Amino acid sequence: MLDIVGSSGEKRARDVMTSPVSGVGPDESARAAAETMLRLGVSGLPVLDPQGRPLGVVSEGDFRFADSAMHKKLREDWVNLLAGGQDMAANYLDALEREADKVRQIMAKPALCVDEDASVADVADLMSAHRVKRIFVLRDGIVVGVVTRADLLRLFAPEERPQARPVTPEVFDAARQRAQARLKKLKAEKAPPPEPEIPAGGVTAAELKAMVGEFERAKAQVQHDAIRQAHEKRGELVKELLTARYDDKEMAQLMMLAREAARRGETGVVALTFPAALCDDGGRAINLPDRDWPASLRGKAADFFLRWDKELRPLGFALSARIANFPDGFPGDAELTLVWGS
Incomplete structure (x- = not known):
């Protein structure tokens, strides 16, 4: 070409x-x-x-992920989030103080x-x-x-x-x-070759190939539009989740789901699913996994972690995180799971 x-x-x-x-x-x-x-x-x-x-x-x-200015801003965001009287988890402060000093x-x-x-x-x-x-x-x-x-x-x-x-x-x-x-x-x-004679009602391979090409282009355009719309919708969701909080109604619903899951013999239940883009590193720390992954959370995900740390951890509940899917090979959605068994 x-x-x-x-x-x-x-x-x-x-x-x-x-x-x-x-x-x-x-x-x-x-x-x-x-x-x-x-x-x-x-x-x-x-x-x-x-x-x-x-x-x-x-x-x-x-x-930019290891930039000290960004590091400072993340810490200020957490301090502002907790200014309403909540206790700041010690492991959050420790994680925010450590620089992202490894290539991985x-x-x-x-x-x-x-x-x-x-x-x-x-x-x-x-x-x-x-x-x-x-x-x-x-x-x-x-x-x-x-x-x-x-x-x-x-x-x-x-x-x-x-x-x-x-x-x-x-x-x-x-x-x-x-x-x-x-x-x-x-x-x-270049001089074109002589055109072959086409019988009445016949068709050339080139014409059929052009039809296939047009179909593939239309299909690719539909896929492109769908991906673009999904990205736009995902971006709007991230904006909403940045200011959202995990409220008491959702906590009560989580406890009900946990009881139902335990009756079925299950040892955990998904507490929150959110776009990996809500994390300040795009979900990298969760995917590695890095022990400091909680420090990458923002918005509603961060608020739920703090409520778990203050209200549910003392009751014996653990919390795990994972990347649930990888569209185009990159982190898509992240999940926080409430765990009460091995």
Whole structure:
């Protein structure tokens, strides 16, 4: 697709990648990761297990989760929440005082990867669709290289001179579209083959293929609209939950559900389901799981935790948290479960 002069279309990820690629381990400090990025002059690194398999990616934007200013604001939010006379749980204060100093606490996952045999066109499409700066290259599941926007820009739009300025998504997409247009023009200039004669009432494979393509485009548009509407609805729900509280009526309903569950021989009941986006880290701490996951809660989820800590924990109830689903590979909904058995 990006074969402007008849060569780049044959290239594979292994032909344009930078190799080897430096990475960091999940238990290295965020500071060490930042120092490595500065030393190498890169804006992101893969997070690798001891065998070199990708666990995630840490980039400049991820360091906002370890930013001290945000840390201070979270603490102030909790203090304001508890100003109404409630006792602050000691483990909350402890968690808020600890900095997110491990790479696993700030990395994004999964990391976008392709096999080394993937075409340059597929790499470019994936990079454009996800609006990312880099795609890691795998060989037998091990990270062996990285392809950046600048690598592809040099391949199909050398006039952009990516070394002179940052390769923004807009610059990358514009160059990619120009490359596709030039290829289309070259193909159009070739003499078309003679048209075959079609019997009366007949149809060509190309016409049927076009019909299938139109169906797939319509189907993709419906899916796109559904995803967009779901995201908008989810965003509105998060806004509502940020200011909502877990009231006495809901607590009474939870106790009734707990009794019914116990009669059925069950040892726990879901107390609250909410979008993982309600957590200040998007649900990462719950998904790891991190023992400090309560400090990531906000709004109604945080209010329920405090009520459990003050009212239900003294009665012997435990509380667990988990990510219930992973749409598109990312945390979707989180659940807080009230537990009274093993």
